[in-house]
Amino acid sequence: MTNAQVTLIQIDNYGPWTVTPEPRREVDLQTLQSRLYADLSQLVGNREGYVFFTRFDNMVAVTNGLDAADHALIQESVGNRYPVTVSLSIAVDSSPAAALGTATGHLQDAGSAQDGDRREILRGDPLDDAARTDGDVRIAHFDVNDATGKYTDQLNEFDSFINIEQGYAELMRYMRNAHESLSFFVGGDNIIAVCNDVDEAGYLDAVGHVREAVGVDLKVGVGTDRTAQAAGMAAKHALETCREECTDVEFA
Ligand SMILES: Nc1nc2c(ncn2[C@@H]2O[C@H](COP(=O)(O)OP(=O)(O)OP(=O)(O)O)[C@@H](O)[C@H]2O)c(=O)[nH]1
Numbered sequence: 001m002t003n004a005q006v007t008l009i010q011i012d013n014y015g016p017w018t019v020t021p022e023p024r025r026e027v028d029l030q031t032l033q034s035r036l037y038a039d040l041s042q043l044v045g046n047r048e049g050y051v052f053f054t055r056f057d058n059m060v061a062v063t064n065g066l067d068a069a070d071h072a073l074i075q076e077s078v079g080n081r082y083p084v085t086v087s088l089s090i091a092v093d094s095s096p097a098a099a100l101g102t103a104t105g106h107l108q109d110a111g112s113a114q115d116g117d118r119r120e121i122l123r124g125d126p127l128d129d130a131a132r133t134d135g136d137v138r139i140a141h142f143d144v145n146d147a148t149g150k151y152t153d154q155l156n157e158f159d160s161f162i163n164i165e166q167g168y169a170e171l172m173r174y175m176r177n178a179h180e181s182l183s184f185f186v187g188g189d190n191i192i193a194v195c196n197d198v199d200e201a202g203y204l205d206a207v208g209h210v211r212e213a214v215g216v217d218l219k220v221g222v223g224t225d226r227t228a229q230a231a232g233m234a235a236k237h238a239l240e241t242c243r244e245e246c247t248d249v250e251f252a
Contacts, residue, residue: 002196002224003136005092005127006099006182007049007061007071008107009040012085012119014057033057036082043074048227050139050192052184057113060100060182062194062228063090064137067126075120090124095180096194138224140181140193140203141235142171143242145217147189164189167216174209178202192232195222203249219243223252 018024033056040051044061047070051061063071071088079085087110091102103124111118127136144151144167151160168185175181175193179202183193207218219242223234234252241250 001094002138004096004099005064007063008089008103009059010087011057013116015114048229050228065227085120087121090126092127095196096182097180134226136226137228137231138195139231139235140195140220140222141239142191142218142220144189166214167210170210170213174206200249207248219248221250
């Protein structure tokens, strides 16, 4: 059984900050958000986790292997580097969607995202080190078949983007509803899903659903390990096997 440790990262009181004392320049907000994501990706990545940018003001991380002290250090580091602070909430569940739901609940209980007094909350219980196994994190790395030939080299960038985003929108909803899995667009034509125990038929259904709904062809490599990065790397190798064998789904 998988045991995903998910951390919700939320910028504290960000909405009011973006308009105080008057609306801040959009380019500065975009720069702050992308730099914060880059720093978090490295801070969590150095400890074998993954961070997904989702809406930038809220980000989702898979943090198996990071304990409470690691989270506190990351929080402190952000507070020292940025004009904003972040709250972190951790939860563990065999269902990634349930883990994120629990983590979100802890933070909502502590106050609103736009509450000026709710800052640098750190809540939740990381997975006990003794309980960790090589089966804790399952990552499915989805990739569009021949995105270059079908979209990038054929269409203008915006129409390519619409096709990729429509594939993403269908997949994220399907994986969320059918498999309690969390899927994130990570650039290019790539989507990384944090999954629970989905079998081959489940992935084939997801790929078939997206093909039928919006005409986007996907393949997927699946990896399982103790940490997000190890599982993610195994998933990438499985994706290479899909390319070699011309298959839709491969497990590492
Ligand atoms: N984030 C991320 N992006 C990638 C990765 N591999 C490729 N990309 C991006 O995806 C784009 C398309 O690359 P590919 O998926 O290799 O190309 P393709 O034309 O779809 O070919 P096939 O996948 O072999 O069918 C690249 O331009 C990159 O932007 C990856 O592992 N991670």
